[in-house]
Amino acid sequence: MTAVPFGHRYGEVVITVLDAHGQPLRDHEVVVEQRAHAFSFGNIGFDFIPVANEETDPPAGAFGGAAPDVAAGIAGLFFDLFNTATLPFYWGAFEPRRGSPDTRRLHRTAEWFGRHGCRVKGHPLVWHTLTADWLRDRPTGEVEAAVRARIRREVTGFADVVQAWDVVNEAVIMPVFSNEPQRNAITRLAWERGRMTTVRLAFDEARAADPSATLLLNDFDLSPAYECLIEGLLAAGVRIDALGLQSHMHQGYWGEERTLAILDRFARFGLPLHLTETTLVSGDLMPAHIEDLNDYQVASWPSTAEGEQRQADEVVRHYRTLLSHPSVEAVTYWGLTDAGAWLGAPCGLVRADGTPKPAYDALRGLVKGEWWLPATALRTDDAGRAEVRGFLGDYELRCAAGAASFTIAAPGGDVLLRMGA
Incomplete structure (x- = not known):
């Protein structure tokens, strides 16, 4: 069967993870998991x-x-x-x-x-x-x-x-x-x-x-x-x-x-x-x-x-x-x-x-x-950023500093998450 395209169902976002003081969490392990479908x-x-x-x-x-x-x-x-x-x-x-x-x-x-x-x-x-x-x-x-x-x-x-x-x-x-x-x-x-x-x-x-x-x-x-x-x-x-x-x-x-x-x-x-x-x-x-x-x-x-x-x-x-x-x-x-x-x-x-x-x-x-992103471990870069790709919907990011929710609502975008605020 011919492969069916689903690109319009996915989005890619760049998440910048900050600590409670607003500083980027550099080279930090985070876990991203989908919570709901759009x-x-x-x-x-x-x-x-x-x-x-x-x-x-x-x-x-x-x-x-x-x-x-x-x-x-x-x-x-x-x-x-x-x-x-x-x-x-x-x-x-x-x-x-x-x-x-x-x-x-x-x-x-x-x-x-x-x-x-x-x-x-x-x-x-x-x-x-x-x-x-x-x-x-x-x-x-x-x-x-x-x-x-x-x-x-x-x-x-x-x-x-x-x-x-x-x-x-x-x-x-x-x-x-x-x-x-x-x-x-x-x-x-x-x-x-x-x-x-x-x-x-x-x-x-x-x-x-x-x-x-x-x-x-x-x-x-x-x-x-x-x-x-x-x-x-x-x-x-x-x-x-x-x-x-x-x-x-x-x-x-x-x-x-x-x-x-x-x-x-x-x-x-x-x-x-x-x-x-x-x-x-x-x-x-x-x-x-x-x-x-x-x-x-x-x-x-x-x-x-x-x-x-x-x-x-x-x-x-x-x-x-x-x-x-x-x-x-x-x-x-x-x-x-x-x-x-x-x-x-x-x-x-x-x-x-x-x-x-x-x-x-x-x-x-x-x-x-x-069509679901299970708990996935990622590591932020020197600017505290990590890229997430998944089906449009609601997500959660967890790390040692806390947890925060975000949404992938479009094919691309930037998300700023402040942990423990």
Whole structure:
């Protein structure tokens, strides 16, 4: 396979180490170690809501998930690999009864992830699927008012713990979504008000509620229809911070060529790309003739030894391809474990019993191996300087005189560290 360039992911800085009196520490041994990635390596945190809330008999989640004892046992696997967690804000599950949102549990969970050094994203604010059923028969004007109020409430209430939101999910299909006898309220809103108007109101409300949050438009439809929607929104002045691209590969790995072609098509908008929902299965592949992945229903979909090896190979290839593209700044794998996985697919990086699959180890070998600077001994020169090269992110320097933190945020630069001050 051709070598993939990652130069844009690395930085080189010259550190000048000073003592407490401001004098250079000449010919001095120092140890430099990476502490965090700037790149967002994410996964969903649905399984850990009961753990964060110390629940032994939690209410059912929107997509099920690992039992609390299993989830508690794999929390270390999550934090050893991922630095971003996506939490579920599906309206129907978050607020099954009007006026009774699950704010407290989700806020505690977001705090819990934050204490473990993870950034948090909320998913989603507006989506036609799993929306609040109590809105179904309400007039469209009331639906719009409820959507606006819901966005303001969540974005404001979680501004201290949630840094990013999938503001609108799957807007391309939203106005014509029709897999149920009666249109849900969000589809009706998008049909009557228009797709662009619906997206605009959602982004306007979210932006006003938390100007510092990263706001995404997210979709599984990566056809020209999504590109046309993005073009129209940007031309109309809607401020989108990043584009979300779903990549559920239940029917097989896309391959490097197709993946890069998709990234190039959406990179032309000049916005960061987030691979928001990535899956690769470790069992039989879903048949190619299935158009809507939700239509594939099987009694059992086991992980297999052969499939796990294939998944491990494809995870490495996929992440290498994504990080080779300079527009990609985040990847969220959709599920740590097979327990409660979407569509029952064996797409987790950890088996249902809590044991890591080869894909987990392979991905960790990149994130905390090849793309990570372990504790490395260096010696300063006569001016107290040492050069450090590593993946963009946060670092720590230690020596006999003390310790200090620094960041590699760009391909080059100078850092001045004063020890013991």
